[in-house]
Amino acid sequence: MSLDKSYLDQFVKVTEFAAYGASPFIGKGNKNAADQGAVDRMRTELNKIEMIGTVVIGEGEMDEAPMLYIGEKVGTKKGIEIDIALDPLEGTNFTAKNLPGAFSVLVVAEKGNLLSAPDTYMEKIVIGANLPKNLLDLDNTIEENINLLAHSKNKKISELSACVLNRSRHKEIIDTLKKLDVKINCITDGDIAGALTVVGESPKNDIYLGIGGGPEGVITAAALSCYGGQIQGRLILDENEKLRAKDLGIKDLSMKYSTEDMVKGDIIFCASGVTKSDLADGIIISADEFQVNTLALHRDYNVKKKIINTYKK
Numbered sequence: 001m002s003l004d005k006s007y008l009d010q011f012v013k014v015t016e017f018a019a020y021g022a023s024p025f026i027g028k029g030n031k032n033a034a035d036q037g038a039v040d041r042m043r044t045e046l047n048k049i050e051m052i053g054t055v056v057i058g059e060g061e062m063d064e065a066p067m068l069y070i071g072e073k074v075g076t077k078k079g080i081e082i083d084i085a086l087d088p089l090e091g092t093n094f095t096a097k098n099l100p101g102a103f104s105v106l107v108v109a110e111k112g113n114l115l116s117a118p119d120t121y122m123e124k125i126v127i128g129a130n131l132p133k134n135l136l137d138l139d140n141t142i143e144e145n146i147n148l149l150a151h152s153k154n155k156k157i158s159e160l161s162a163c164v165l166n167r168s169r170h171k172e173i174i175d176t177l178k179k180l181d182v183k184i185n186c187i188t189d190g191d192i193a194g195a196l197t198v199v200g201e202s203p204k205n206d207i208y209l210g211i212g213g214g215p216e217g218v219i220t221a222a223a224l225s226c227y228g229g230q231i232q233g234r235l236i237l238d239e240n241e242k243l244r245a246k247d248l249g250i251k252d253l254s255m256k257y258s259t260e261d262m263v264k265g266d267i268i269f270c271a272s273g274v275t276k277s278d279l280a281d282g283i284i285i286s287a288d289e290f291q292v293n294t295l296a297l298h299r300d301y302n303v304k305k306k307i308i309n310t311y312k313k
Contacts, residue, residue: 001110002266002300003082010049011108012307015272016292018042018088018104020311022274023283023290027098034095035059038088038104038274039068046084051075056116057085057107057215070116081111085219090192095274100282101190102274107222113264114222115257116248117214121236124217126208128198129228138234138256142176142209149207161185163194163205170210191216192223192271193278199227200304204278211236221262223269226297226304233257269297280306288313 021041025034039059046053046068053075059067068074068086075082084106089095091102107114125136125145131152136145150157158181164170166186177184185205187194191212197204217233224231234256237245242253255261272294273280281293294307 003108003110003268003298005298005301007049007108008268008270008296008298008301008303011106011268012270012272012294012296012309014042014045014049015104015106015270016294016309016311017045019272019274019283019292020290022089022095022102022104023285026095026102026275029096031092031096035067035089035092042086042088042104042106043068043074046074047076049075050079051082052077052079053082053084054111055086056083056114057218059086059088083109083111083114085114085215085222087192087215087219089274090216091190091274091277093189098275100276101193101278102282103193103271103277103279104274105192105219105269105271105279107219107263108268109222109263110265115218115262116250117218117235117262118237118241118244118248118250120214120238120241120245121211122214122217122233123211123236124195124209124220124231124233126195126198126220126224126231127206127229128203131230133230134232134258135230136207136232138232142173143180145207145209146177146180146182153206155206157181158183160207161205163187163197163208164210165189165191165194165212167210173210190277192220195220195231196223197278199224199229217257218262219269221257221259222267223271223297224259225263225267226269226299229259231257231259231262233262267297267299269295271295
């Protein structure tokens with residue numbers, strides 16, 4: 001069953017106003033205030049939408065409120081049941097320091113169609129559209145995956161570009177890519193935006209790989225499902241996190257998740273820029289109005305568009 005077309009504009013407004021909520025704190029050095037500003041405006045807008053909404057990926061547990069916590073009910077409590085994965089402000093540090101890469105993001109699906117990933121690390125490989133299904137595998141060597149990708153894309157290995165988070169844990173990945181002569185685009189933060197550089201009209205990269213956030217993996221998978229891209233992810237869990245994962249209903253703790261394992265059915269994805277990012281331009285504020293740029297995706301209706309809206313303050 002498809003989500004109603006009218007929902008897209010309503011959820012776009014949610015991320016737009018969350019971005020606006022964070023905007024007074026751009027460059028002010030207070031990432032917590034920026035995050036709270038985004039949370040407050042996002043919650044207000046979510047509660048205007050006719051739905052029985054549940055946050056399945058959020059900013060913490062109930063005792064960490066007033067964040068939008070896992071299990072929080074949002075909406076008018078009337079209508080269809082909807083699961084929501086969200087990050088009111090992805091890039092709190094970017095916002096506080098007025099650096100590129102901050103945005104507000106959410107994903108919407110019918111109840112039960114989003115993986116409730118614990119807030120832990122996830123190994124990831126992400127590639128774009130029009131490639132054989134399950135082409136790459138986390139248990140392959142990096143060399144094997146790069147060779148498979150180059151062959152499928154009919155490219156020389158030296159023509160491939162890889163996006164990797166610049167972390168010490170990725171030293172082996174980066175060293176191997178260098179030896180293979182793959183072009184490496186390192187990013188400082190921005191797990192979601194980095195992964196999505198492999199899709200779109202003009203992909204900047206051929207592959208995204210490394211270890212990032214589990215919840216971000218699900219949000220990424222949702223956008224990829226709209227583009228036809230692929231992700232394979234596997235949670236990295238310590239003993240306490242294993243217990244948390246089991247509480248969320250995860251039975252196979254070593255499972256390799258595909259796009260289809262993380263998200264099912266119709267998907268709405270919205271990302272509104274706070275500062276300029278690969279997904280959306282930053283918010284523009286004047287004396288009496290503000291302008292927001294949003295990447296809006298609706299899977300079943302094949303919607304992939306950039307939206308610019310202007311609001312009076």
